[in-house]
Amino acid sequence: MKKQAIFAISGLAVLAGCATYVAPTKEESIQTVKSSFKERGPAKLDRLNQTEIQAVCSDAQMMGKEVPKAQREALEKKTLATIKYPADGKFLGDYKQGERIAQSGVGLQWSDNEKTVNGGNCYACHQLTEAEVSFGNIGPSLKGYGKLRGYNEATLKYTWGKIWNTHAYNLCSQMPRYGDAGILSEAQIKDVMALLLDPNSPVNK
Amino acid sequence: MIKQAVATTMAAVTLGLAGASALAQGSAAEGIARYREMLQDGNPAELTVARGEELWKTKRGPKNVSLEQCDLGLGAGVIKGAYAQLPRYFPDADQVMDFESRIVWCMVNLQGMDRAAVTKSPYSGAGQRQTDIEALAAFGAEMSRGMPVNISQSHPKERAAFDRGRQAFYMRGGPYDFSCATCHGVTGQRIRLQDLPNISSNKPDADRAFTTWPAYRVSQGALRSMQWRLYDCFRQQRWPELVFLSPTSIDLITFLGVNANGAKMDAPAIKR
Numbered sequence: 088m089k090k091q092a093i094f095a096i097s098g099l100a101v102l103a104g105c106a107t108y109v110a111p112t113k114e115e116s117i118q119t120v121k122s123s124f125k126e127r128g129p130a131k132l133d134r135l136n137q138t139e140i141q142a143v144c145s146d147a148q149m150m151g152k153e154v155p156k157a158q159r160e161a162l163e164k165k166t167l168a169t170i171k172y173p174a175d176g177k178f179l180g181d182y183k184q185g186e187r188i189a190q191s192g193v194g195l196q197w198s199d200n201e202k203t204v205n206g207g208n209c210y211a212c213h214q215l216t217e218a219e220v221s222f223g224n225i226g227p228s229l230k231g232y233g234k235l236r237g238y239n240e241a242t243l244k245y246t247w248g249k250i251w252n253t254h255a256y257n258l259c260s261q262m263p264r265y266g267d268a269g270i271l272s273e274a275q276i277k278d279v280m281a282l283l284l285d286p287n288s289p290v291n292k
Numbered sequence: 293m294i295k296q297a298v299a300t301t302m303a304a305v306t307l308g309l310a311g312a313s314a315l316a317q318g319s320a321a322e323g324i325a326r327y328r329e330m331l332q333d334g335n336p337a338e339l340t341v342a343r344g345e346e347l348w349k350t351k352r353g354p355k356n357v358s359l360e361q362c363d364l365g366l367g368a369g370v371i372k373g374a375y376a377q378l379p380r381y382f383p384d385a386d387q388v389m390d391f392e393s394r395i396v397w398c399m400v401n402l403q404g405m406d407r408a409a410v411t412k413s414p415y416s417g418a419g420q421r422q423t424d425i426e427a428l429a430a431f432g433a434e435m436s437r438g439m440p441v442n443i444s445q446s447h448p449k450e451r452a453a454f455d456r457g458r459q460a461f462y463m464r465g466g467p468y469d470f471s472c473a474t475c476h477g478v479t480g481q482r483i484r485l486q487d488l489p490n491i492s493s494n495k496p497d498a499d500r501a502f503t504t505w506p507a508y509r510v511s512q513g514a515l516r517s518m519q520w521r522l523y524d525c526f527r528q529q530r531w532p533e534l535v536f537l538s539p540t541s542i543d544l545i546t547f548l549g550v551n552a553n554g555a556k557m558d559a560p561a562i563k564r
Contacts, residue, residue: 108448116459123538130532134466141464148473149462195467195530211483223483225475263468270467 127197144259159258167255170248178243185282216289233284234291337508337560340515344431353403362398375436379546381447388453390545393537414536429517433559443549457547466530499555502548507561
């Protein structure tokens with residue numbers, strides 16, 4: 088029965104005058120991508136091995152669909168359990184350093200070298216201080232972040248987790264995993280935290 | 293002329309900074325728009341186009357022939373309108389090729405040049421003169437100016453290139469988890485003050501993304517090709533280096549081209 092159906096379909100295709108087209112599978116497409124890049128500087132080929140979340144979120148966006156709720160919640164929960172909080176329990180560093188990190192967009196490109204100090208590039212996507220007018224809009228405005236959310240333990244912990252690995256809270260967020268992927272050091276994350284949550288930071292003025 | 297435009301823009305941006313933030317950003321954006329408008333007055337790409345035309349017509353390579361017998365898809369020697377219908381499938385090579393791939397194919401097969409040597413440094417460095425491939429791409433695009441983009445999807449390999457290109461466009465990877473779609477999948481987004489075209493689902497944006505490359509990049513003082521555009525996007529995406537003329541480069545250019553079908557070519561353009 089199945090075979091008959093296939094014959095009938097191929098018959099139709101021939102009648103319609105179209106060559107049979109078999110779309111490349113997802114695996115074939117990804118294999119083609121992997122064959123099209125070469126290592127350069129700090130950018131090695133293992134960067135093209137997708138994590139489970141990268142793969143799930145790529146598919147969802149391509150199909151214009153949400154990740155099913157149960158799968159999303161399970162992956163978020165799993166991610167939440169991997170967040171490393173500061174060893175000394177101190178969440179805030181120096182907001183002036185944090186501003187420098189927020190301004191810097193270098194690091195991890197093949198044009199960078201092993202000595203490049205990675206930036207956070209926060210302004211690429213977020214508004215932060217009143218003074219910096221050159222900010223992007225891919226992420227929400229964070230102006231007045233601490234003042235609006237309160238300088239409390241829950242906010243400190245949530246914000247740390249969000250910077251460490253945003254996927255714990257929003258599975259397919261476009262924000263990089265600053266802690267989890269090793270983009271920023273623990274000390275740098277503390278400085279960015281201070282930019283957001285120190286009452287004296289220009290973000291909260 | 294360009295220097296004047298830059299100075300004016302800087303003034304506009306500085307004025308903008310003096311105001312309140314929202315107002316300042318508005319003024320800065322306006323200043324940038326004005327800067328872009330003024331840039332249209334003169335395009336240094338014209339010089340590169342002229343050199344590309346000369347390269348097209350000059351007898352070169354071990355076989356000492358010009359590229360005037362190169363078949364870019366519209367028959368041997370036809371360059372008018374060729375850029376606007378590439379990438380396409382070529383039976384002689386049994387593969388889909390973009391403009392730059394096909395030019396290299398002709399340099400190798402027609403002129404007898406060595407492929408590895410031709411493709412070793414496809415992009416000019418800072419302060420260097422434009423590479424032959426860049427010059428030929430500029431000339432090719434100029435010869436399609438004003439013509440509608442018409443990328444074929446009739447051959448199975450052309451359809452496969454589009455489908456793989458679409459998959460590559462949405463593929464998140466690397467330490468930043470970025471795909472092309474991270475920056476180019478939503479309308480109205482900016483990085484800093486730079487507007488990001490929504491290439492996947494906004495027709496006017498998709499049109500501009502394909503029809504305005506190659507382009508003269510004022511900030512780099514150089515003409516850049518479509519292959520370069522993808523290569524530099526992936527650098528910022530924190531991926532490894534996209535290999536010049538690689539299958540994924542052609543797949544993505546096919547994806548971009550099909551999404552821009554019907555739009556009028558407007559390259560070489562001039563950009564920030």
